[in-house]
Structures are given as structure tokens and as C-alpha cells.
Amino acid sequence: MSKYQFKESDIYLPDSDIPRNRLGIETPDLLHEIESTLLQQAYHRFITELSPATRFDESYFKTLHRDTYETLYEWAGLYRTVDMSKGSSLFCRAAYLEREARNIFHELEQEQYLKQAAQWATEKFSERLAHYQSELIALHPFYELNGRITRMFFDLIAVYNGYEPVDYSHALATGPSGLNAYIDASILCVQQGDNSKLQKIISQGLHKT
Ligand SMILES: Nc1ncnc2c1ncn2[C@@H]1O[C@H](COP(=O)(O)OP(=O)(O)O)[C@@H](O)[C@H]1O
Ligand SMILES: [Mg+2]
Numbered sequence: 001m002s003k004y005q006f007k008e009s010d011i012y013l014p015d016s017d018i019p020r021n022r023l024g025i026e027t028p029d030l031l032h033e034i035e036s037t038l039l040q041q042a043y044h045r046f047i048t049e050l051s052p053a054t055r056f057d058e059s060y061f062k063t064l065h066r067d068t069y070e071t072l073y074e075w076a077g078l079y080r081t082v083d084m085s086k087g088s089s090l091f092c093r094a095a096y097l098e099r100e101a102r103n104i105f106h107e108l109e110q111e112q113y114l115k116q117a118a119q120w121a122t123e124k125f126s127e128r129l130a131h132y133q134s135e136l137i138a139l140h141p142f143y144e145l146n147g148r149i150t151r152m153f154f155d156l157i158a159v160y161n162g163y164e165p166v167d168y169s170h171a172l173a174t175g176p177s178g179l180n181a182y183i184d185a186s187i188l189c190v191q192q193g194d195n196s197k198l199q200k201i202i203s204q205g206l207h208k209t
Pocket of ligand 2: 144145146
């Protein structure tokens with residue numbers, strides 16, 4: 001059990017989806033702008049730091065979340081201890097989260113963290129990226145910023161293997177329903193264990209440098 005416990009009410013300002021933050025910001029636009037700057041800086045830093053010694057393991061995954069957002073959020077890098085859902089999707093129960101995460105990252109380790117993918121056909125690489133990304137989408141381990149950190153994690157694996165970060169711009173463009181293709185694909189992953197839509201998105205956005 002983590003020594004840090006947060007209830008959902010500790011995470012968000014009352015009656016809002018704005019996370020409480022260390023800078024006391026209550027304006028969504030400003031907060032989004034700062035989150036976006038921090039993410040860009042993190043991409044730059046983590047891409048620069050990639051080396052043959054990089055292990056895309058669970059501690060690396062948590063470090064991405066912590067180092068990117070710790071100036072803003074107390075819970076950066078910490079797994080949630082409450083159950084969470086979005087729409088009609090229930091993510092991994094908090095009670096099973098640590099065990100599930102260990103299983104996923106163990107499987108990734110068995111596959112050498114996909115560090116040999118530069119030698120694979122792009123289709124095979126997108127299939128493996130979709131497999132693991134789907135698992136982490138269903139895990140939804142952090143209180144917030146799961147989407148961005150999960151995509152960054154796999155972008156770093158892509159860059160390591162001589163690809164550009166995956167281009168999700170079409171999939172993330174919001175449609176009239178307020179949803180987007182990435183969320184549609186995530187719903188399929190979480191509710192049906194089907195990553196076919198996600199694989200299509202990744203395969204369309206994956207390009208060699
Ligand atoms: N209705 C849903 N069903 C399943 N997964 C969803 C749903 N809505 C969003 N998601 C997943 O949750 C992610 C968003 O989680 P969140 O922690 O808010 O991250 P971020 O703030 O970076 O978008 C999305 O990228 C998507 O993968
Ligand atoms: Mg969010």
C-alpha cells in the first residue's frame with residue numbers, strides 16, 4: 001500500500017475537473033497551457049536522455065509522470081488508491097493495480113522492452129505498441145494525465161527505434177460528440193479487450209525518422 005493516499009476529492013477542485021495544483025491555478029486554460037509546456041519540455045529532456053542503457057520498465061514509466069508534472073501536482077508519479085472510471089468504462093480496480101502493472105511490465109521486459117523493433121516491419125511494431133498501450137489504457141494507474149504519459153512512454157520507445165513520436169493529431173481531434181477516435185479506441189480496449197482500433201491509429205501515425 002502506498003504511504004500517500006488521495007481521495008478523488010483531494011485531486012479535483014470542488015464541482016470541477018480542474019486538479020488542485022501547487023501553483024493554486026483555478027483557470028483551466030492557464031493550467032492546460034502549463035501542462036502542455038511541461039510535457040513539451042519533458043519530451044525534449046527524455047528524448048535527449050535515451051541511450052542503449054534505457055530500460056522502458058515500470059520505474060521509468062512512473063518517472064515520466066513524476067518528473068513531468070511534479071512541479072504542479074503532489075500525486076505526480078504515484079499510482080491511485082481509489083477506483084476510477086470514465087463514461088461507462090471502469091479502469092483496473094485500485095486493489096489489483098500494482099499486481100496488474102507488474103504483470104504488464106514483466107511481459108514487456110520479456111520482449112526486451114521492444115528495443116529490437118528497429119529491425120521489425122512497422123506493422124509488427126505497431127501491433128506490439130497497441131498491445132501494451134491497450135493494457136496501460138485499461139490500467140489507468142495515475143489519478144490524471146494517463147493519456148499523455150502513456151502516449152509519451154510509447155513515443156520514447158518509438159524514438160529509441162528510429163521513429164518519430166507517433167502522430168496522434170487526427171485521432172485526438174475532438175469531434176461533434178465531444179469524443180475523439182482515440183477515446184473510441186480506448187473504450188474498445190477497456191470494455192472489450194480489443195485493441196484493433198488503437199492499432200490502426202498507431203500504425204497510421206508511426207513514421208520512420
Ligand atoms: N470513456 C472512456 N473509456 C475508456 N477509456 C477512456 C475513456 N475516456 C478516456 N479514456 C482513456 O483515458 C485517457 C485519459 O485519461 P487522463 O488521466 O484524463 O489523461 P489525460 O489528462 O492525459 O488525457 C484517454 O487518453 C483514454 O485513453
Ligand atoms: Mg485528463
